[in-house]
Amino acid sequence: MKLPILPTSVVGSYSMPGWLERLKTEYFARRISRHDLDEIHDNAVKAAIKDQETAGVDVISDGELRRDNMMDYFLERLPGVQIDRSSKKFYYDFYNCSVQGKLPMAPLGLAGDFQFLRSFTDREAKFCVTGPHALTKRIHNEFYPSEEALAMDLARVLNLELKELVKAGARIIQIDEPYYSGFPDDIAWCVNTLNTMVEGVDAKIVVHICYGNRYGKPSWEGTYRYLFPRILEAKVHQLTLEFARRGGEDLDLFREFKPPFELGVGVIDVKTQAVETADMVAERVRKALEFVPAERVSVLPDCGCFHLPRDIAFAKLCAMVEGTRLVRKELGQ
Amino acid sequence: MATLQSMLEEGHLEQEQFANLCVHLDWIQYKQNFREAVAVIPCAGELAGGLPIFEVHVDLRQIAPGALRAELLRAMAPANPGFGHHSPVNEERVLLEEYRPFRASIAWRFNHLYWQRLADWEKFTGRGYEEALPGGRSDANHPLAVADGVADFWTLVRDLDVKKQLPAEIFVLEIGVGMGTRAGLWLDRFHKLDQERGTNYYPRVRFLLGDYSPATLERSKAAVLPHMEQCSFVVLDALNPIQTLSFLRHKIQHIHLTNVYDNLPDEEMARRDGRLYLVEVRAYLHTADAERIAGDFEMSTRDLGRCIERLLEAGPEHFGDRTRGISFWQQVWAAMRLDERLVCVDDLRAEAMPGELDHARLEETLRDAPSDVRFHLNSGALESFRNTLPLLATRGYMQVQDIFVTHWSEFQLGFHGPGKLDGSIVNWVNGMLLRETAERAGYDVHFAPFRYRDGSRTSMLYTTQRE
Numbered sequence: 003m004k005l006p007i008l009p010t011s012v013v014g015s016y017s018m019p020g021w022l023e024r025l026k027t028e029y030f031a032r033r034i035s036r037h038d039l040d041e042i043h044d045n046a047v048k049a050a051i052k053d054q055e056t057a058g059v060d061v062i063s064d065g066e067l068r069r070d071n072m073m074d075y076f077l078e079r080l081p082g083v084q085i086d087r088s089s090k091k092f093y094y095d096f097y098n099c100s101v102q103g104k105l106p107m108a109p110l111g112l113a114g115d116f117q118f119l120r121s122f123t124d125r126e127a128k129f130c131v132t133g134p135h136a137l138t139k140r141i142h143n144e145f146y147p148s149e150e151a152l153a154m155d156l157a158r159v160l161n162l163e164l165k166e167l168v169k170a171g172a173r174i175i176q177i178d179e180p181y182y183s184g185f186p187d188d189i190a191w192c193v194n195t196l197n198t199m200v201e202g203v204d205a206k207i208v209v210h211i212c213y214g215n216r217y218g219k220p221s222w223e224g225t226y227r228y229l230f231p232r233i234l235e236a237k238v239h240q241l242t243l244e245f246a247r248r249g250g251e252d253l254d255l256f257r258e259f260k261p262p263f264e265l266g267v268g269v270i271d272v273k274t275q276a277v278e279t280a281d282m283v284a285e286r287v288r289k290a291l292e293f294v295p296a297e298r299v300s301v302l303p304d305c306g307c308f309h310l311p312r313d314i315a316f317a318k319l320c321a322m323v324e325g326t327r328l329v330r331k332e333l334g335q
Numbered sequence: 336m337a338t339l340q341s342m343l344e345e346g347h348l349e350q351e352q353f354a355n356l357c358v359h360l361d362w363i364q365y366k367q368n369f370r371e372a373v374a375v376i377p378c379a380g381e382l383a384g385g386l387p388i389f390e391v392h393v394d395l396r397q398i399a400p401g402a403l404r405a406e407l408l409r410a411m412a413p414a415n416p417g418f419g420h421h422s423p424v425n426e427e428r429v430l431l432e433e434y435r436p437f438r439a440s441i442a443w444r445f446n447h448l449y450w451q452r453l454a455d456w457e458k459f460t461g462r463g464y465e466e467a468l469p470g471g472r473s474d475a476n477h478p479l480a481v482a483d484g485v486a487d488f489w490t491l492v493r494d495l496d497v498k499k500q501l502p503a504e505i506f507v508l509e510i511g512v513g514m515g516t517r518a519g520l521w522l523d524r525f526h527k528l529d530q531e532r533g534t535n536y537y538p539r540v541r542f543l544l545g546d547y548s549p550a551t552l553e554r555s556k557a558a559v560l561p562h563m564e565q566c567s568f569v570v571l572d573a574l575n576p577i578q579t580l581s582f583l584r585h586k587i588q589h590i591h592l593t594n595v596y597d598n599l600p601d602e603e604m605a606r607r608d609g610r611l612y613l614v615e616v617r618a619y620l621h622t623a624d625a626e627r628i629a630g631d632f633e634m635s636t637r638d639l640g641r642c643i644e645r646l647l648e649a650g651p652e653h654f655g656d657r658t659r660g661i662s663f664w665q666q667v668w669a670a671m672r673l674d675e676r677l678v679c680v681d682d683l684r685a686e687a688m689p690g691e692l693d694h695a696r697l698e699e700t701l702r703d704a705p706s707d708v709r710f711h712l713n714s715g716a717l718e719s720f721r722n723t724l725p726l727l728a729t730r731g732y733m734q735v736q737d738i739f740v741t742h743w744s745e746f747q748l749g750f751h752g753p754g755k756l757d758g759s760i761v762n763w764v765n766g767m768l769l770r771e772t773a774e775r776a777g778y779d780v781h782f783a784p785f786r787y788r789d790g791s792r793t794s795m796l797y798t799t800q801r802e
């Protein structure tokens with residue numbers, strides 16, 4: 003599937019409707035069945051696909067609407083992770099969980115989610131997976147000698163999962179690592195686990211690193227400088243970073259270090275409901291092009307649209323697409 | 336009980352009414368409020384599948400010994416017009432409005448006038464606002480409490496600094512600054528602590544004093560005079576701080592409010608027999624009071640409504656002589672009462688629910704509440720809270736000192752307003768709904784009693800980041 007220059011995409015999650023929130027909580031209260039919830043999820047995902055297509059996004063996701071949050075969906079599928087299912091009041095809360103022995107090596111079984119997405123769109127599809135560093139931070143480690151050791155085994159399990167996704171037809175896989183920015187010193191070992199996770203995976207690998215988006219607010223402050231130069235050793239194809247909310251100062255790092263990978267530039271601030279204009283988006287894209295050639299730039303929101311109301315999320319995606327078109331025209335495309 | 340039993344035997348109460356009677360004895364009461372000593376609260380409209388509930392509220396502070404029976408008969412007369420009582424309620428009263436949710440009542444326009452013209456009111460009464468508080472002073476300004484709060488804040492700042500996450504400017508916001516006393520104490524203490532510990536954070540502090548009254552902000556300047564370099568004075572609507580301060584989204588490290596939420600527009604609801612009801616109100620004056628006031632100000636009772644309207648629009652100057660205008664204002668305010676009725680929420684359109692609340696969310700929140708409970712929605716406080724949280728920086732926290740209800744069962748144990756505090760309205764604040772709002776915004780909410788003054792009814796809400 004040939005993509006245009008400056009392809010537009012999403013970071014993964016789409017707006018979570020209030021009614022779906024309530025139904026998920028109903029499920030946890032055992033008032034609706036798993037079968038009904040699955041059907042509800044299917045319909046919500048179809049609607050998210052349609053919205054992204056209508057907005058004109060080039061590379062779309064399933065909106066991650068089946069997921070309670072970006073952690074639990076993976077943790078409860080990881081063999082060997084003990085989940086305290088009583089520890090959750092609201093569906094979006096995190097489970098308390100622990101690892102008490104070596105993790106068995108088995109995939110998570112997410113290929114079905116990808117196949118569902120694939121079967122309902124002709125667009126290029128991206129599948130998003132939470133990375134080993136973020137998962138490690140949510141697990142109470144009672145077995146491994148270090149966080150790094152736990153993360154490495156998680157990376158091995160996730161590597162099996164990525165290969166299953168590729169077998170199911172996934173060609174673009176995004177790894178989400180929002181906790182890097184909260185634990186910048188970990189970058190020393192994070193790149194090793196990242197490389198283990200993607201080893202032998204025949205797909206375009208995107209890594210998304212932001213400053214957190216839990217409850218629609220940032221979890222950390224700082225700059226992306228901590229990533230460099232270590233991140234240059236990552237065997238990935240694209241780094242997707244947030245710039246809309248934080249401003250474009252860190253773009254200079256791409257000129258300074260000349261990374262071998264593409265840049266996914268965040269041009270939509272997902273932490274405010276104010277909808278950007280196409281001109282604002284165009285200006286942010288132009289700014290990125292001062293540092294990275296257009297052939298190596300993708301255009302995305304800063305992070306997932308999970309916390310935005312649907313009409314706002316949709317309007318923001320439309321602005322993103324329209325703003326990108328303006329720049330494409332200027333480039334003669 | 337004996338009084339009620341005798342009223343039943345004498346035919347003042349029907350058997351069915353007696354069977355469905357719900358009597359509330361309010362032990363905790365504001366000295367000044369909007370209620371009669373005994374009030375019957377009817378239920379508007381027809382209810383499918385049952386008799387309308389029949390509620391009687393008795394204010395035990397107002398009721399004189401031996402007067403209960405007479406007061407009960409007076410209050411119940413409109414509910415039982417066939418029992419030979421000839422006191423149709425509207426003939427005893429001069430109505431100032433039709434039934435409506437409390438938030439839309441004329442009472443709040445009086446409250447607004449009070450804050451806009453506080454200096455006039457204080458001059459007329461000869462005492463400051465804080466002197467009208469139950470303790471005679473605001474708990475906000477307790478030096479030890481302020482010192483502890485500053486110490487906590489310094490620890491946060493230090494921690495951020497160690498983690499290299501401290502921004503160049505350290506923003507602090509106080510909403511509803513009053514005389515600025517707390518802000519002044521806070522800055523004095525922070526400056527001193529910073530000097531003692533040699534950390535040099537003070538010059539980086541940007542203290543925003545926020546209030547919706549420019550006159551109040553002007554008055555607050557004197558209290559922070561030594562810290563003017565650090566201070567900004569911001570006129571803002573407490574209901575929507577983010578609207579004014581959107582450029583500080585996720586940038587403020589600490590936000591403080593004292594006794595602001597208890598004075599923001601409010602509605603009340605009740606759950607009876609599994610149904611939700613909105614409490615609607617209607618402001619009125621007793622005809623005797625209306626005639627007395629009209630006589631004092633040389634007008635007819637018919638002109639009273641128009642004069643009140645002009646007072647609320649133009650202020651006491653409408654009367655030419657400002658002192659006379661304030662006197663009129665105070666007399667009307669003191670005499671104002673509120674009728675109440677219950678309207679089943681099923682009969683209301685969905686948009687009648689305040690803020691972002693909808694029935695489903697409210698029902699969900701009420702799952703831990705007693706089956707029969709009347710409670711404050713504090714829609715103004717919820718709105719304010721929801722529109723303030725986005726200002727908090729990543730590790731920032733909010734501290735709200737107020738009169739909170741922190742368990743649903745407390746609503747069963749007393750009357751929590753609305754009361755009259757000088758010329759303003761005061762309500763207890765529904766902590767459970769604030770907690771729910773905060774959780775959805777990514778914060779856990781904790782309540783701690785105010786331990787610095789014996790007998791204080793205020794407690795402290797503080798937020799911590801939710802994982």
